[in-house]
Amino acid sequence: MRIGLFGRKNDPHVLSLRKALQEAGGIPVVIDFHNFPRFNWLAMGDRIRFDDIHLRGTLDLDDLDAACIRTICFDWPVPMDGHTPRKDALDPKGFTSRLRAEVMKVATQASVVRALAARIPIINPPESARLHRQKALQHHRLLLHGIPTPDTVVTNDSRRIQAFLARHEGRVVVKPQAGGAEVVMADDAFFERFRDLLRYRPLMFQQFVSGRSFRCYVVGGTVVSMGEIRHDRQHVDWRERVQAIVPVEPPTEIECMIRRAVEHLDLPFCAIDLEEDATTGIWYFLDFNPSPLFVHWSRVTGAPIARHLARYLVAIAGREEQTRFRFAPGEA
Amino acid sequence: MKRPVIGVFGPLSDPEVRVLAARLYNRGADPWIIDLARVPDQVRLAWSGGEMLLGGRSLLEVDAAFLRRTGRTLPPGLQPGTNIPPLPRDSWDGFVAKAAGALALEHPRVALRTALLTTLARHRPVVNPPHLQRLHRLKFLLLNRLARAGVPIPESAVGVSPLVAGQDPDALVAKPLAGIYKTRLLHPEPQNNPIPPFLVQRRVRGELVRAYVLNRRVLAAARIVFGTTVDSSESQTGIAPVHLSEEAESVALRAARAVQAPFCGLDIMLETDTGRCFVIDLNLSPMFAAFSRLSGRDIAASLADHLLDLAAVRIPFPRRPALEVLEQAKELLAAEIDRNRCERWSRGAPGTRGTFQEARGTLTKAPRWPEERN
Numbered sequence: 001m002r003i004g005l006f007g008r009k010n011d012p013h014v015l016s017l018r019k020a021l022q023e024a025g026g027i028p029v030v031i032d033f034h035n036f037p038r039f040n041w042l043a044m045g046d047r048i049r050f051d052d053i054h055l056r057g058t059l060d061l062d063d064l065d066a067a068c069i070r071t072i073c074f075d076w077p078v079p080m081d082g083h084t085p086r087k088d089a090l091d092p093k094g095f096t097s098r099l100r101a102e103v104m105k106v107a108t109q110a111s112v113v114r115a116l117a118a119r120i121p122i123i124n125p126p127e128s129a130r131l132h133r134q135k136a137l138q139h140h141r142l143l144l145h146g147i148p149t150p151d152t153v154v155t156n157d158s159r160r161i162q163a164f165l166a167r168h169e170g171r172v173v174v175k176p177q178a179g180g181a182e183v184v185m186a187d188d189a190f191f192e193r194f195r196d197l198l199r200y201r202p203l204m205f206q207q208f209v210s211g212r213s214f215r216c217y218v219v220g221g222t223v224v225s226m227g228e229i230r231h232d233r234q235h236v237d238w239r240e241r242v243q244a245i246v247p248v249e250p251p252t253e254i255e256c257m258i259r260r261a262v263e264h265l266d267l268p269f270c271a272i273d274l275e276e277d278a279t280t281g282i283w284y285f286l287d288f289n290p291s292p293l294f295v296h297w298s299r300v301t302g303a304p305i306a307r308h309l310a311r312y313l314v315a316i317a318g319r320e321e322q323t324r325f326r327f328a329p330g331e332a
Numbered sequence: 333m334k335r336p337v338i339g340v341f342g343p344l345s346d347p348e349v350r351v352l353a354a355r356l357y358n359r360g361a362d363p364w365i366i367d368l369a370r371v372p373d374q375v376r377l378a379w380s381g382g383e384m385l386l387g388g389r390s391l392l393e394v395d396a397a398f399l400r401r402t403g404r405t406l407p408p409g410l411q412p413g414t415n416i417p418p419l420p421r422d423s424w425d426g427f428v429a430k431a432a433g434a435l436a437l438e439h440p441r442v443a444l445r446t447a448l449l450t451t452l453a454r455h456r457p458v459v460n461p462p463h464l465q466r467l468h469r470l471k472f473l474l475l476n477r478l479a480r481a482g483v484p485i486p487e488s489a490v491g492v493s494p495l496v497a498g499q500d501p502d503a504l505v506a507k508p509l510a511g512i513y514k515t516r517l518l519h520p521e522p523q524n525n526p527i528p529p530f531l532v533q534r535r536v537r538g539e540l541v542r543a544y545v546l547n548r549r550v551l552a553a554a555r556i557v558f559g560t561t562v563d564s565s566e567s568q569t570g571i572a573p574v575h576l577s578e579e580a581e582s583v584a585l586r587a588a589r590a591v592q593a594p595f596c597g598l599d600i601m602l603e604t605d606t607g608r609c610f611v612i613d614l615n616l617s618p619m620f621a622a623f624s625r626l627s628g629r630d631i632a633a634s635l636a637d638h639l640l641d642l643a644a645v646r647i648p649f650p651r652r653p654a655l656e657v658l659e660q661a662k663e664l665l666a667a668e669i670d671r672n673r674c675e676r677w678s679r680g681a682p683g684t685r686g687t688f689q690e691a692r693g694t695l696t697k698a699p700r701w702p703e704e705r706n
Contacts, residue, residue: 038531041491046479100512101527107510108490108529109602111473136379137447153380178443201462202377
């Protein structure tokens with residue numbers, strides 16, 4: 001079974017998964033678009049062929065049986081690597097040209113992944129992975145399916161913001177709607193600093209839930225690892241402020257809810273951030289990461305996430321339909 | 333009796349939006365023009381739970397919707413397709429910082445607009461839904477879908493592929509993979525081509541036909557009359573309505589089916605040497621106002637009827653009698669068009685009935701229609 005791994009060749013997660021795939025009996029093929037199209041090209045008819053100097057030959061992407069996306073696209077163009085404002089100053093037309101080139105590059109990569117997703121199982125399906133960049137839609141979907149998420153409003157209407165703050169007695173956070181920024185308290189300091197921001201874009205306000213923080217890794221609808229995150233409580237966002245990770249077993253009812261949530265969001269592999277409210281004891285689903293970092297987590301908790309994922313990929317490979325929840329990792 | 337509310341997403345300045353809203357209004361519907369680019373500067377948004385309010389009005393009031401444009405609010409210098417004029421070296425750093433800030437701000441705005449539209453499309457029929465509209469910016473995927481469905485497309489590649497090797501430079505074109513710039517002949521000197529990646533495609537020589545497909549039916553087709561440029565839009569002088577051959581019609585319908593588009597505009601090249609036809613582009617939000625004017629085929633009216641059919645599934649309502657509609661449509665057309673100018677165009681290039689540019693010029697003078705409520 002040939003399993004495509006989309007990501008940087010030297011990414012530790014790609015390397016770890018590659019090794020695990022070999023152990024699981026799959027044939028991993030790393031597809032690195034970083035230098036595209038400097039060292040590689042794509043030919044397209046009814047089949048897509050990819051040529052890369054590192055592949056030592058042309059790869060027919062239609063020969064892949066499954067694929068896993070570690071990193072591939074940005075939803076918004078960013079200037080290409082190696083170009084600085086100083087270099088742009090020497091080449092005034094360069095900035096927009098490179099911006100356009102980045103749009104084209106992103107479009108090509110997204111096209112390839114979507115074309116493959118119509119044929120083979122992909123982890124994660126592009127439409128599901130997109131939800132990570134559309135938090136309002138993600139929240140809406142969770143609500144529709146009765147998955148507990150904190151009360152949320154997306155608005156630029158100051159009266160509604162005031163009403164929302166009053167309803168939650170000021171315990172409200174501001175979340176980035178498209179990722180890429182820190183979650184912070186919606187307090188006076190925030191409004192003082194970002195008052196003008198509401199003129200330019202609506203913000204996502206969410207009820208602040210405080211208690212115990214958890215992260216769990218899910219493969220094929222099964223929780224393969226869960227841990228409590230101990231972190232500096234002075235900050236809302238615990239990323240990069242983790243003090244300890246304590247492995248825990250998920251309560252049965254929470255595991256059922258996790259399974260339901262990932263089925264509705266169509267995420268065969270993801271990391272979920274949960275928070276247990278200290279006052280009410282309710283577990284809230286805060287975020288779903290469709291391409292989570294797992295190497296460090298595996299090192300700390302001992303959970304072989306790459307192995308679980310690799311076995312799952314091999315199990316679903318070659319199937320025409322996405323069989324995301326039909327095989328638990330143990331069955332693979 | 334409740335009138336069906338048809339959402340038309342796009343700015344009021346867009347001729348397609350105005351003409352469609354007029355046709356809808358004329359048929360007894362309540363067109364709601366929603367310009368998402370005005371969120372949040374001029375329109376308040378509140379999305380909480382299942383409630384989506386735009387300017388205090390629930391988006392779910394819409395019974396069916398037409399998505400013309402999602403809307404951008406980037407400053408003019410950063411709009412795709414614009415060139416930044418040369419700046420003094422000292423001010424460049426400041427410009428890049430501002431540009432990066434504007435792009436960073438646009439990211440969540442686009443995410444939110446797309447999220448709104450995607451949610452609406454889950455609850456109400458939308459022509460064309462956002463996941464299809466994205467294909468316009470994913471040309472590689474679009475062409476792949478067409479190729480897989482057996483729709484003839486010219487040989488295509490991205491990057492320095494064997495397709496390029498040994499080819500006559502006049503035989504290949506460089507096309508954008510996500511819109512934005514024009515199609516050009518592939519230049520043998522790389523520095524004269526756009527910065528890679530771009531789509532390299534075999535150049536098909538022959539007649540270019542634009543065809544509109546709505547609900548699995550070819551609505552109208554016309555030959556595009558243009559000069560010697562590779563990209564027809566750069567030298568277009570007019571259109572000449574044609575009847576599609578059986579083969580071309582089959583290709584058009586297969587192409588629309590391949591992408592599951594209820595409404596689209598196709599560019600079909602009829603190759604002179606072989607007589608074969610190739611789809612070179614498929615537009616999921618095509619311009620149709622000027623085409624209608626010049627071809628005499630009222631695409632907006634057909635589109636309005638289709639939207640009302642979709643809305644009728646939710647709320648049956650009595651349509652106005654056909655004759656009355658026809659009379660009103662005539663009046664409307666008369667108001668929109670400066671007939672004298674139209675006749676003057678028709679005396680222009682042989683076989684043509686005026687230019688798109690001129691037709692669009694008059695459309696901007698069309699009467700105003702019920703304003704957006706928010």
